[in-house]
Each structure stands twice: as C-alpha cells, then as structure tokens.
Amino acid sequence: MSELRYASTVRPRAGWSETGWAVLNALQAVYILLWSALWITVALLVTALTWRRGPALALARRVWAPGLLAIAVTLEVEGRERVDFSRPHLFVANHQSWADIPALFVALKVPLLFMAKRELARVPFLGWYIQAMGMVFVERSARAAGAASVGQAAERLGHGWSVLSFPEGTRSRDGRVHTFKSAGFAAAIEAGVPVVPVALEGAGRIIPPGGSFRIRPGRVRVVVGEPIPTAGLRRDDRAALGRQAERAVAELLLRQP
Numbered sequence: 001m002s003e004l005r006y007a008s009t010v011r012p013r014a015g016w017s018e019t020g021w022a023v024l025n026a027l028q029a030v031y032i033l034l035w036s037a038l039w040i041t042v043a044l045l046v047t048a049l050t051w052r053r054g055p056a057l058a059l060a061r062r063v064w065a066p067g068l069l070a071i072a073v074t075l076e077v078e079g080r081e082r083v084d085f086s087r088p089h090l091f092v093a094n095h096q097s098w099a100d101i102p103a104l105f106v107a108l109k110v111p112l113l114f115m116a117k118r119e120l121a122r123v124p125f126l127g128w129y130i131q132a133m134g135m136v137f138v139e140r141s142a143r144a145a146g147a148a149s150v151g152q153a154a155e156r157l158g159h160g161w162s163v164l165s166f167p168e169g170t171r172s173r174d175g176r177v178h179t180f181k182s183a184g185f186a187a188a189i190e191a192g193v194p195v196v197p198v199a200l201e202g203a204g205r206i207i208p209p210g211g212s213f214r215i216r217p218g219r220v221r222v223v224v225g226e227p228i229p230t231a232g233l234r235r236d237d238r239a240a241l242g243r244q245a246e247r248a249v250a251e252l253l254l255r256q257p
Contacts, residue, residue: 021214028071029213039064040129047132057111057133065102072206072217073099077107079224079252082196085110088162089196089227090153090188092245094177094253095166096204099220103200104164107222113156115149115165115184136163138183150187157191164198167242173209177253180246185238194227197245199252223252 016024043056043064069075083089091108093100105112114130118139121127130137134156138149153163167180188195202220225248233241 021216025213025215028215031071032068035067036064037125039067040125043129044132053133054111057113061105061109061111065105068102069099069106072215073103073203074217074219075103075106076219076221077224078221080107080109082224082226085162088157088160088191088193090157090184090191090193091162091164091196091198092167092180092184092249093164093198094200094249095168095171096175096200096202097171097207097209099203099206100166100200103203103220103222104198107224108162108164108198110162113161113163115153115163134161150183150190153184153187154190157187157193163187167245171209172204175204177246177250180242182238182242185241185245186235189230189233189235189238189241192230194229195241195245196227197225197248197252199223199225199249201253223255225249225252 039059043059046059047053047056085108091104091112093104101114113133113135115136115138116130118137120130121137136149136152136156153165156163163184165184167182167184168178169181172178185195200220200222202218205216206218206220207215228241228244228248230241
C-alpha cells in the first residue's frame with residue numbers, strides 16, 4: 001500500500017497559457033537555485049563545525065529535499081517495510097529526471113551517499129557539497145578511475161553508510177529501464193551488503209528531458225523492492241547481479257499502486 005509523504009503546494013489552474021507556465025517555471029528555477037545554495041552552504045558549515053556528515057545529510061532529507069518537492073511533487077512511497085534501514089545497503093534506481101534525487105532523499109529513511117558523475121564536481125556549490133559529504137564521483141571513461149570509484153563506494157558501505165546508484169548512467173528519455181552498468185554492484189559484493197532495487201515512476205513527466213527548464217506538477221511514486229543478498233558472490237558475479245537488479249526494477253515499475 002502506498003504511503004503519501006508530501007503533497008505539492010502548487011495548484012496551477014487548468015488551461016494555463018504557455019506564458020503563464022513560463023513565468024511560473026522561471027520563478028521556480030530561481031527558488032530552486034536560491035534554496036539549494038542556502039542549504040548547501042548551511043550543510044557545509046555544519047560539516048566544518050562538527051566534522052560529521054550525518055547532520056548535513058539529515059538536513060538534506062528533512063529540509064532541502066522537502067522544500068524542493070513542495071513546488072511540484074506529490075510523493076508516494078511503497079515497500080519501505082521490506083528493508084532493514086539499520087544496515088547499510090546499495091540502493092539502485094532507475095533515473096528519469098532531477099526530481100529523482102530529492103524524492104529518494106525523502107523516501108529512503110537513511111543518510112544517503114550518491115554515486116555521482118565526475119562532471120558534477122565542476123558545478124559550484126553542488127560539487128563542493130558532494131565532495132564534503134563523502135559521496136562517490138564516478139569516472140566512466142577511464143578504467144583505473146572507475147576501479148577507484150568502486151573501491152570508494154565499497155569503503156563507504158563497509159563503514160556503515162548506504163549508497164545509492166543510478167546504474168543506467170544517465171536519465172531515461174522514454175521512461176523505460178535501460179541496461180544497468182555493473183560497477184556499483186562490484187562495490188556491493190566487495191562490501192558484502194544487500195542490493196535494494198528501487199523504481200521511480202512519474203519524475204520524467206514532472207521535469208521532461210531536454211534542454212529547456214520545464215516543470216509540470218504531478219505525482220512521483222517510489223517503490224522499494226526486496227533486498228538482493230550478495231553473500232557468497234564473487235566480483236565476477238557483478239554483471240549477473242546487475243541484470244537481476246535491472247529486472248527487479250523493471251518489474252516494480254509494472255506494479256499498480
């Protein structure tokens with residue numbers, strides 16, 4: 001049964017003109033930038049003062065992410081009872097839009113460390129935040145750098161942190177689940193932690209793929225699947241584990257609420 005977590009406060013009238021949507025989206029873009037800059041700054045200061053990641057990640061889950069969801073997203077979560085959140089896990093999810101990130105921060109009740117593309121390191125504020133939180137930058141074009149990111153992810157998992165990966169590597173433009181890459185699964189096997197498939201549905205309609213900034217309020221549904229154990233698996237099993245997780249996410253997407 002789905003659990004309603006947050007309902008969008010934005011209720012545009014039916015039949016709005018394109019000009020009306022453009023004005024609203026421009027205001028939303030300014031809000032997103034200012035809100036994110038504010039809370040990233042606060043998170044960096046908190047981390048510098050406490051030398052701990054936990055408080056800053058709690059701010060992301062309890063303040064930053066809900067503040068972003070409020071402008072467009074009604075969030076529903078299903079299946080969290082399947083996971084023992086006191087243990088570290090590798091969460092793997094399909095990727096539809098930028099709305100996935102705040103939705104997952106809220107839906108999963110643990111401090112999350114994301115595996116992020118190396119290019120994000122160059123983005124002001126965001127890159128600083130990712131690095132300060134100990135999240136893992138993934139370099140997909142270089143084998144040695146990719147192996148290093150696997151080692152970093154395994155180290156975070158081994159120290160009790162949960163890590164989230166988008167194994168497709170990029171956002172899906174058609175809403176379907178595409179081939180999962182296996183790097184993150186090697187980290188889960190090395191650390192001996194379960195892999196949890198997570199399906200997101202609806203985020204691609206709220207922020208459609210493309211070059212223009214366009215938001216349309218709607219529902220995002222997050223479905224958490226059964227953990228897949230990695231005990232007894234070897235590093236050579238990572239591709240098979242990835243295929244199993246990919247199938248699980250695709251099947252979760254087909255479930256009706």
